[in-house]
Amino acid sequence: MAFSVPIRFPTPSVNRNRRRGARIGRTVRLSQAVRRAALLTVGCTVLAAAAQAQLAPAGQPQMNLPRTTLMAGMYRIDAQVASTNAQRQIGLMHRQEMPQHEGMLFVFEQPAVQCFWMKNTLIPLTAAFVTDDGTIANLADMKPLDETSHCSTKPVRYVLEMNQGWFDAKHIKAGHKLGGEAFRRAP
Numbered sequence: 001m002a003f004s005v006p007i008r009f010p011t012p013s014v015n016r017n018r019r020r021g022a023r024i025g026r027t028v029r030l031s032q033a034v035r036r037a038a039l040l041t042v043g044c045t046v047l048a049a050a051a052q053a054q055l056a057p058a059g060q061p062q063m064n065l066p067r068t069t070l071m072a073g074m075y076r077i078d079a080q081v082a083s084t085n086a087q088r089q090i091g092l093m094h095r096q097e098m099p100q101h102e103g104m105l106f107v108f109e110q111p112a113v114q115c116f117w118m119k120n121t122l123i124p125l126t127a128a129f130v131t132d133d134g135t136i137a138n139l140a141d142m143k144p145l146d147e148t149s150h151c152s153t154k155p156v157r158y159v160l161e162m163n164q165g166w167f168d169a170k171h172i173k174a175g176h177k178l179g180g181e182a183f184r185r186a187p
Helices: 012-016 018-055 085-090 181-185
Strands: 067-072 075-082 102-112 125-130 136-142 156-163 178-180
Touching (some): 067 102, 067 181, 075 085, 075 156, 178 181
Antiparallel strands (some): 067 178, 102 156
């Protein structure tokens, strides 16, 4: 990253006028503040990139996310929780398989229309778009490696991805309510 900061050097006419000298001093102080801000921005960018790199190497699935237990009627779901932008971007990419009772819960800061695709995702999935209280707004079956967008029908804060066919086999449809700590904490 390159940037230029104008620095004015005193001239004989400036030395005769103290007011001009004061202005030059402020210009230099301002440019130092700009330099500090730029360095801080670069430092934060490097730290953010390093934090994202710790999640999962490129082309590798992320397997060590926090977990939560969800309930769909009498069925228990062991769900990994993707709650940061970096975790949500990777999601279930590069997985060769996923146990039937497991899934991934995507948690967003605010309810919004959420759209998902299957880039670099090797297993067929069903996305359940879930409201703050745990109610399934709609379900979407998604094919591996398909970049078609699948969206919620209304604003939701949660999306639960499970193996395709899991919801059908359990007779769980839109309107069904999921249980779990995540839905009790939602504002």
